[in-house]
Amino acid sequence: MDGAGEGSERFTGSFTQQEPIPEEGIAAALEVLRHGRLHRYNTAPGEVAETALLEEEFAALTGARYCLAVASGGYAMACALRAVGVTAGDAVLSNAFTLAPVPGAIASIGARPVFVEVTEDLTIDLTHLERQAKASGAKVLLLSHMRGHVCDMDRLMALCDGLRVMVVEDCAHTMGARWKGVPSGRHGRVGCYSMQTYKHVNSGEGGFIITDDAEVAARAVLLSGSYMLYARHRAAPAPEVFEGLRLEVPNISGRMDNLRAAILRPQLTQLEERVARWGALYRRLEAGLEAVPGLRLIPRPEEELYVGSSFQFRLPDWPEGRIRALIARCAGRGVELKWFGAPEPVAFTSRYDHWRYASPTPLPATDRVLAGLIDMRVPLTFTAEDCALIARIIKNEVLAVQQSGEEAAVAVPLAD
Numbered sequence: 001m002d003g004a005g006e007g008s009e010r011f012t013g014s015f016t017q018q019e020p021i022p023e024e025g026i027a028a029a030l031e032v033l034r035h036g037r038l039h040r041y042n043t044a045p046g047e048v049a050e051t052a053l054l055e056e057e058f059a060a061l062t063g064a065r066y067c068l069a070v071a072s073g074g075y076a077m078a079c080a081l082r083a084v085g086v087t088a089g090d091a092v093l094s095n096a097f098t099l100a101p102v103p104g105a106i107a108s109i110g111a112r113p114v115f116v117e118v119t120e121d122l123t124i125d126l127t128h129l130e131r132q133a134k135a136s137g138a139k140v141l142l143l144s145h146m147r148g149h150v151c152d153m154d155r156l157m158a159l160c161d162g163l164r165v166m167v168v169e170d171c172a173h174t175m176g177a178r179w180k181g182v183p184s185g186r187h188g189r190v191g192c193y194s195m196q197t198y199k200h201v202n203s204g205e206g207g208f209i210i211t212d213d214a215e216v217a218a219r220a221v222l223l224s225g226s227y228m229l230y231a232r233h234r235a236a237p238a239p240e241v242f243e244g245l246r247l248e249v250p251n252i253s254g255r256m257d258n259l260r261a262a263i264l265r266p267q268l269t270q271l272e273e274r275v276a277r278w279g280a281l282y283r284r285l286e287a288g289l290e291a292v293p294g295l296r297l298i299p300r301p302e303e304e305l306y307v308g309s310s311f312q313f314r315l316p317d318w319p320e321g322r323i324r325a326l327i328a329r330c331a332g333r334g335v336e337l338k339w340f341g342a343p344e345p346v347a348f349t350s351r352y353d354h355w356r357y358a359s360p361t362p363l364p365a366t367d368r369v370l371a372g373l374i375d376m377r378v379p380l381t382f383t384a385e386d387c388a389l390i391a392r393i394i395k396n397e398v399l400a401v402q403q404s405g406e407e408a409a410v411a412v413p414l415a416d
């Protein structure tokens with residue numbers, strides 16, 4: 001294709017369109033609607049609720065001893081923090097580079113987020129983590145595998161074990177990912193997941209908590225609102241574990257329901273295949289953006305099996321106006337880029353210094369990385385050809401905007 005042709009190409013797909021629910025899930029959902037027993041503890045004699053089956057299946061998929069399905073990913077994190085003993089006023093370490101529900105989960109229980117710097121590879125800075133742990137005295141790290149970038153989990157766990165910091169993993173972007181073959185969510189004490197529409201399985205809203213710790217699991221079940229019906233779970237500890245806890249743990253309702261569980265179960269069986277498809281799309285984008293002057297790709301370590309449900313690249317040291325100009329030019333050709341450097345939050349791209357309730361102190365390394373960080377959603381409705389086209393458009397505009405030296409002066413409104 002000649003230069004003029006490349007300069008006029010447009011992408012017409014949607015960055016927010018996920019795949020339909022599998023027919024099997026639709027059929028199972030209709031069955032739940034027809035019998036009307038949507039509440040997880042509303043079962044006919046001898047019936048096992050869809051929710052209990054879903055938990056059993058996700059526990060098997062991840063190799064976890066216990067699994068609890070809940071109302072959202074945000075609820076899963078807050079519930080996990082409570083279950084491991086975080087109380088009001090406690091400091092909880094977390095990534096400065098993450099999305100709003102993560103510090104929100106910490107704040108929801110009255111605890112205090114302590115943010116840790118991000119590296120240029122978009123993972124948590126372990127040197128800064130150690131410093132923040134010592135300075136704050138925090139006993140828990142809510143580790144966000146933000147945008148699916150998994151840090152060196154061996155080094156992280158060794159560091160946290162040494163500091164006696166318990167790790168709760170936010171796997172909203174790593175369901176199906178692995179580090180050295182171990183599923184994401186299985187390194188820390190607890191793993192939390194989201195089944196919200198933009199994640200890797202879709203029930204609109206939803207969350208999972210997994211753990212091998214019987215007491216943490218029992219507390220989570222009680223917290224989620226089990227009405228003392230915990231014996232109906234299939235991926236929960238034995239009733240004896242609940243004995244000493246049942247009157248002590250408050251009910252903070254956030255259960256999963258059978259309708260959403262029915263939609264999710266067939267999607268779990270597709271997860272591995274989805275991860276493979278996402279990987280192929282990601283690598284197509286990566287190949288198309290290799291060796292573009294001014295643009296840096298994010299290195300992916302060999303040990304990481306990642307889920308390419310989103311794509312990031314950096315434009316280090318670009319002036320703000322030039323980044324705005326690039327985003328506007330790409331938007332004009334149908335390519336929706338998000339920028340983590342905007343001074344005000346736009347759609348999901350809020351930043352640690354926007355979370356004022358947490359009184360964040362400045363983090364210069366994170367500021368530098370986020371100032372040049374571009375993000376793009378990659379729904380599975382994209383084809384490999386779509387990804388090749390998107391990469392050609394970005395490459396073309398990155399080169400053009402640098403050549404012209406163009407800078408947009410005012411904030412460009414970005415579509416959600």
Ligand SMILES: *Cc1c(COP(=O)(O)O)cnc(C)c1O
Nearest residue numbers: 072073074099101170172194196
């Ligand atoms: C989506 C998301 C969550 C969970 O969010 P819910 O919308 O509450 O399911 C947690 N962490 C990150 C990084 C997320 O993007």
